[in-house]
Amino acid sequence: MNKSMEMKRSLVMLSIGFSVALAGCSTTKTEPTPSATPAPSTAAAQSAQPTVAPLAPVELTYYFPNGPQKDLQTVEDAVNKLIKPKINATVKLKLIDWGAYEEKMKVTMASGEPYDLVWTAAGFNNYFQNVANGAYAPLDDLIAKYPDMKKGIPDMFWNAVKVKGKIYGVPVFQQSTAGYGYIIQKAVADKYKLDWKSVTKLSDLTPFLETVKKSEPNLVPWEFTDAFTTAPPMFGLESLGDAKTPGDLYLKDGGKVVNQYETPEFKDYLTLMRDWYSKGYLRKDAATLKDTNADRKAGKNALQLGQIDIDSVAFAAAGMEATGRMSGFNPDTQSYDFQFVKPLLTTDKAAATITAISANSPNKERAMMFLNLLNTDKEIYNTLVWGVEGKHYKKISDTRIETLKEGGYQMFAPWEFGNMALSYLSEGDPKGNDQKFTQMWVDLNKNATPSNALGFVFDFTPVKAEKANTDAVIAELYNALASGSVDPNKYLPTFLEKLKSAGGDKIIAEKQKQLDAWKATSK
Template identity: 30%
Template sequence: MKKNAVKRLLAIGLSCVLGMGMLAGCGSKDSGASTPAGETGGAAATEGAAAESAADSSTTDKASGDIPTLIWWTVGGTTPSDYNDRLADINEYLVEKLGVKIDIKVAGWGDYDQKMNTIVNSGEYFDMMFTNNTNYSKFVNLGAFENITDMVQSSTPDLYSFIPEELWNGVKIGGNVYAVPTYKDSSITQFWYFDDQYVQKYNIDLDSIKTMKDLDGPYRAIKEGEGKSFYPLQMAQGSPFNGFFNEYDGLTAGLQPMGVKIDDETRTVVCTLEQPDIMENLKLMHQWYMDGIINPDANVLTEVPKKLPFSSAQGWPSAAATWQTLNGVEKYDVFKVFGPLYSTETIQGSMNAVSVNSKYKEECLKVLDLVNSDSKFRDMLAYGVEGNTFEYVGDGVIKKLRDDWPLAAYTQGTFFNMSITEDADPEQWEQVKKQNEEAASSVCLGFALDITNIQNEVANCQAVWDKYKYDMLVGASDPETTVPKCIEELKNSGLDTIIEETQKQINEFFK
């Protein structure tokens, strides 16, 4: 797609909401509706038999009049005790609208990566799956996701026309579409925020904070004042310091140790762990961990605590209301530290894919179509059930009655047809529009790495990174000793080969 594609990607004008936190490959260049991209892995290994039995089963279900139930895997919080009852309420509406039901299974924030890998590699049956730039292309290359290039246009033309062409282009692999992109904010802007009570108590000058190093003083003031058992920076395995690698475009590779500096006009591919800025921040994190600024169980904790005194997220200024609600904090003082920025990865921040083995591929797309077109169904997925977990207090405005609905709204579909919470800024979508309009561009915008020739190296390097990242990114390990070990293992697993191939593709793409 080259330079014209880059211009088209820059034209994205309006989208919506943030996510709460990358392997690219190449599929068949045919646009058939059932062509997987790879021939290896658990999903692909069972594809033929599963597809045949699925077709028979699907025919039987429809002939018998049984209501299909679609298994939809996503990421979110802990499910409340009455979750299945609320899902049953939602399904009553869905049966009325489409004649199907959904069984939404939720993997926790800290468990999502491992759980989805297990499902795909074992060939476990599912119909739909939330996916993003951390696993999308990897799963496409394993043959887990259906090629919906033609089907999404023929079966759900309204859905296809609703989502901008630029987003469809942004999720293509080998010229084909394997997931429905979420029409939301397509550029990223990084915000940091402190609980206002600590800002006031310790006289924190937010305007003076521009870098991670600038956080050291405020953290230490809070730590000294609040005591030994209080941790100003609280994190978990699935919730490390959000945006830590923002300065590097990961090229949709899903491998954080590799990237291109977002403003490097030479587009030189580097090992990010070898870069001075990354190493400096890793050392800082470790010092904070050793000094008790970071919670000591951050590397093993799977769910981040509530009432965070400080946190980092991608969004827009008025998203503070959401962050306050999620954390049970009365007021957060929010300030921007990065962006807005466009990259191919930002477009792939939230998608939903259909399983290549699903018995109900068209039904899956129709459900996603309904999410993006029916405001009542959209509110149900985002907030739960009216009268139980939320209530309407105005036209397009809701009040939450409970804070334990586990589904993450950014994973499901557009926010343009979704009600806002009563404490939300009515101008929030204008803020998103402004950010997209003002967004700078990564020097590699439009490029997505094709891992066809380096699949084994990428998988091996990802396994190495998975071994080190939880300790490293919360400061639990000493980067002086851990980083060299990690880099050595990465290089032994093929990192240099990956970098060489990536550089070759970039040079060809932008020549």
Template identity: 30%
Template sequence: MKKLVKKLSLLLAMVLMVSSLAACGKKESTTQSGTSDNEASEAGTTETETKEPVILKWIQIGGEPNNLKAAVEAMNEYSISKIGVGVEFVYLDWGIWGDRVTAMINSGEEFDIMFTNSDKYSAAVSLGAFADITDLLAETPELQSMVPDLVWDGVKINNKIYSVPTYKDSSQTQYWVWDKELVEKYNVDYTNIKTLADLDPVVRMFQEEINAGNITDAQYAFNIAKDGVNGLLINYQGPLDAIGVRYDDSSATVVNVFEQEDIAESLSYLHTWYEDGIINPDAATVDRGPSWVIVSSGQGFPGADVSWSAGRGKDTVSNPFAGPIYSTSSILGSANAISSSSKYKVEALKYLELCNTDPVMRNMLAYGVEGVDWTDNGDGTITRSADCYSPATYSQATFFTMYPVAPNAADQWTMVQEWNEKAEASVLLGFSFDRSNVENEMAACDLVMSRYKQELYTGTVDPAEAVPKLYQELTDAGLETIRTEYQNQINDWLAQK
């Protein structure tokens, strides 16, 4: 009897096993050959619910922000619920970012997204480190339409797109920034001052007032550091400061920048001011000037006086003297590229789309957790908390879905976006120079420039004497080889447009 029971039990187990296998086979088969709509929907829903989220590795610039863990947890909870994708950040401090990124690219170290800029972008593309996302952008139509065509042009190499540009103050504009109190006291018509020639009688008047003891907060009317006038060469794009193409030259001819009429005139005025005691005598050796000055040049945008005033500790007024200009370098001040070896290229692009187009995601990425890192003022602006999460927002995504930070105006980023729309495109917008054929000549010319530029840019030397000597030394170092290579690449690029 026991033997019979054992045989029956074994037979029943075998029947159940076969039935189970048949049922499994039947489910797979019907899914492939076509189930009812309800069955397919239920199967798809179950699969989606159990799918693990993709966690991307994003290389960013700057020190690791405070409260990073809580901010990332909040961001990931939101982004995973939206697109099934989260992120982990690797922050590379300001001083090491450049060398570390180069090492990562050369070694093939894994990442999914990387902040990049004009210093690293074209070299990384030439090494095959960044993915071509030209066709992938069809997967992210909101992102593609949000960024203007001119801005996409700025990140193209050989008509291919290898990064998502950070659409913000992407055009370059240079401003004269003034102390408001002095402008009003002396009735300075600052809105009509564009060139150094326009500025000349005003800085002379201020120097006379300083010398007479009527202005006691400054010794020099035009106090500058060794880099000279910020944006002095804004109208030229080149491989070296000494040669370049003027942004509006339709012939795209490479010229000697310091011999052009506008730059030669500016250098002459700087030297005259230096000789007349209007510029501080230590300008060529000073790394950074004082926080408060009577007038200076700054790259900015509408509404930037709020930041300039805070930095100087006194109210400022400003007016543009050059730009806005879209150039390859202005747009490539910030971009984010996807690794060519990433397993999640589409997911990475969709994550960047969310960061750029979704205001909730963008503000978390920029400011962290509401109620902890920032509070909503209810007027379109926010106030940040002490010791808050504070990454480099310029390196992440667009500004145009972000809340402005008080005391900036609620329409700060709207004004900047409208200003961008007025920008003129450089004739070289989208052109990137491949310097690999002239690396030795570039290194030699960089060394020559390093011996001249600080004294030239601060007026310490007479440009009538220094500029011819500079160009002779540059020629001896291989400048003409660089010029020929640069011009040939421009000509080839223009022929393909």
């Protein structure tokens, strides 16, 4: 089916779903929460029972990003078979390719389209900006009705998604504690006897990359994922609001907001990336490449940045055999994962993956019922994440699966939905003791060292215009600088001047004002 036909089909289905939802919800403004009621022992008791109206059927529209999946319809049908008896709803899975997702959601939100659920994050498809723009519904009252969902997610995560004291999205409880390092193909490290555990900073990787460049022409030495905005603690910084907007904190300070793009750490990073790019360690199209999943699945990257909570060294010490994070995309590509920046829970990582309900949703309570199931029902969660047993994966044990390459459904994204503690383990997860592994990362996240500003959420409302203007500057120049595609000595001054003209200093001043007020009230 071509893209035009697919778009028409989606619009037709959306129109049908919206009509059904409006018809189903036309007589009531709120829906009753399903609950089990003990059977009355007498006719009198039965007559005393309150009458609970049955739930009208609705279709929920759920937007989320991932790579294209050939067999998405089979998974949608399987999910609906499970949820319909529980909440009398079906869900239309609107999967959008990663490279097109942000723009698609901007258009969708601007149009006022009445969708129901949407994946968002502190940075990508900017949750905080979208809240400021009124795109998402406040959820506190609905969340209170589902204590099992709420108690399954630590308070630190809920605090990270609050804006002016209200919650507008359900955080995914996943491996969020932000330790950082790098990932290297095991075959490469072993073949060239690289001392992969000796690394203490990014520049230490230069000789490894040179070895790959000279000896492995079919591999990309370094996959470009921007370390500066993906891993601010690697540079001694913490993001406030989102990772790209001007205004960070130094971890060693925690009180003064600085322009991260004016720091010596940023200049040193750009210089390093320019050196790597000039030597051919990155793809020539690194600045414009939207999706790196194809290279990951093909096993083409020799080394890449890693957000790592538990690394290969820690797994070995715990007696577990880990095939590494690269094997999560390609089971035939094992890796060593090495952490050289210790774990820290920051607001942007606790809010790194969120499901929100649209302010225009006609089915807000039913959408919350579905979210409750995704966070508490293991069968529903794993069907959405991994697909249908026998077609998309095979069970190895009660807790572990092996995905089927030709099944047509391989998202490898348990962190994108619900509560990741419910997830089956797959090829990329360590072997030895499945329960122990899950408990290791759960405990690490529940007991994480908090940042100086954990729970602080920047309200963009006073600087909405400046935010839009600086976003445009960043979209124009940042990737070219951060990938090393252009000379920072020439283009960094231009970038900084454009940020200043766009209102960057005003944003930083507003962040400082709000941070000071937050600190004064949080003591």
